[in-house]
Amino acid sequence: MSDFTLLHDYLLPISKAGLNDDQEYDDFQIGGVTDAYEDGHIPNLDIADVILLGVNEDRGYGPGRKSADAADIIRKAFYNLYYWHRGVRIADLGNLRKGASLEDTYAALQTVMAEVINSHKTIVILGGAHDLTYAQYKAYAARKQVIEVTIADAIIDLKEGSSVPEENFLMEMLTEQPNYIRHYNHLAFQSYFVHPHMLETLDKLRFDCYRLGKVRENMDDIEPVLRNSDLFSIDINIVKHNDAPANTLSPNGLGGDEACSLTRYAGMSPKLTTFGIYGYRPEKDRESLTAKQIAQMLWYFMDGVAVKNKEALLEERDAFYEFNIVCADIVTLFLKSKKTGRWWMQLPGRGKEDEFLPCTYSDYVMASNNEIPERLLRHQERL
Template identity: 35%
Template sequence: MNFNFLSPVPDTVLAHNQLLAPLSLGRKIKIHTEQDGIPDLENINIVILGVLENRNDVNYIGEDFNLNEIRKSLYSLFPGSWSTNIADLGDIQKGESIEDTYFALKETLSILIPKRIIPIIIGGSQDLTYANYRAYDSLMPMVNVVNVDRAFDLGDSSKPIKNNSFVGKIIIDQPYNLFNYATVGYQTYFNSQEEIDLMERLHFESYRLGEVSNDITLVEPVMRDANIVSIDLGVLKAAEVSLRQKVSPNGLDGKEICAVSRYAGISNKVSSFGIYEYKPSTDDEITSMLISQMVWYFIEGVNCRVQDDNFADDKSHQKFITLADSHELIFYKSVKTGRWWIEIPFLSNVNNKLKKHTLLPCTHQDYLDACNDKIPDRWFKAYYKNSV
């Protein structure tokens, strides 16, 4: 396998790792070192991949950064009762140009994802999500992206890509592979009314910070349908992070972002997971530990994955049919996990993208609402997106 773009984990981190308890995570995983090279990825399920690119940050002023503190924190944690094998592949350094870094990330991911190895990308600016998305061009016809962020990042797609406008590029650049885009934890005052209206017109999903904080389980069905999950650390409230990482007094707290990460891990569809906008500072310990715990919970989630989406087997599901607002809605509930889905009908008179009955993850509450003649929002958006 050609991983020419990867540089090894620095010796200072490896020296620190040698001092850790024998049962800690850092002593249990395979690590890309200068001495031993890239580890054999046979039987590896999850890899950690740093990308040291931040030049498309709108606030970039020439500063470099590294992930040493994150690795030290992560290695010091103890693994759960996990059956997955993990490797740290080291870092993709800044390329000559930003496009070079994008290319290196895209090429690396297009090797890992078909092998069913889940990359956990820890990076600089969130525009790297664009390169992550492009890695799927040859892998699947339609991609669902979830962005955990205070802002939609649609931006002005006619201008060069930045960390606050990469979603606009994903939408307008060919090939058009984006089926659904959802933002979790957005705060209205960080988004222009034009962007909010555009999200509505495109039938994309958005969940406000208040909704998510009130009921964190809202995130689970959204994650169950995602292929790519991208987290902007700016979604965190200032009290949870160190000095340079502070963005807003309001945001998700540490417990909530770990729950979100675990939901991403539990999803059978999520095949790449990224944490972006890391900005080290002298009082960095708290941010690096929180990122490490997010990574830990994502891995924990992957270890708790249950194959409950085999709808060919009638015994594995209960089927419920209800009428809401003159639409016949069909729900399925997994006998194994209790998770719910709703059917989006195939519209034969339009050239729709999916060509089959599509089952959309939903909540038990969506079924209860449908019984009370209220159609779930997610169904409406998917139905109309399916018909354009």
């Protein structure tokens, strides 16, 4: 990515001084260590681990619903935090130029993200309506890369007949041909907002949907889902109103700390290359509390990246404990990382290092008791 001119025409620089009220950031604040695109300064993207991109595109919300400067308000809160992960290098591309139409913005975002993905970097998108997830997906489709997608949203955006992009973008994303989605996971939906037939349809497609209560019941069960994901997208409506006042959809949702756990799990994923946090409406916020919540979610994402960077490869068997289990007359191998404590189970009949499914300790316990873990059953069904 040394040739910044490939991206320059799509981007607008930011001003660190403007974000920090004309004060310099401390060397230990995130604003002090982030290599940002400013007038006169081009970030070194080659050495970055994580690349930030603001997208102040609000047309996906529908007519008359504007949320300008969402990315910069989040960025201001994030830059003020102290950074404990010096080994994780952050670059900031500034903000994407809005296109003449929403489709033009999609195309520009797709181009920038595809370039970052090609360079084996992780890109984080801030701001904008949730339909920008579609452009996130198209960056992979343009490369004909088959991926696993995970979305966290209180609603499932499959509203047929709606002209509002953020309400129906999933329909096009999941059904267009050719399609490059190998598997789809939906996290933290709230049942009273979702038509039962919609869930039945997704289940028939062998997609996995986890209601809010299921996610909150055992957050650790969600970590393997994110560990296997290439694309992760969050609508901030998953966080309950008290913890994210800009979410006016529902008083219920994940707690702020639980949302931080999700983003930390995402950062720990060795496969994840794009991560978007959408749906922030500054005009609905109170004391910028939602922006601060998102900033802390980003902090925990970086914490997860720091953990990922320490994890061994599966073929480095000295870094794992090995457990051979006979379950339902099938011999399978479980691995536990000595560095992070995470678990993997070998897919029956595969026998290759790369044919391991991320799992949890509870899956290992089930297999030890001669019960086939549901995670494995669902995976076999999809195959």
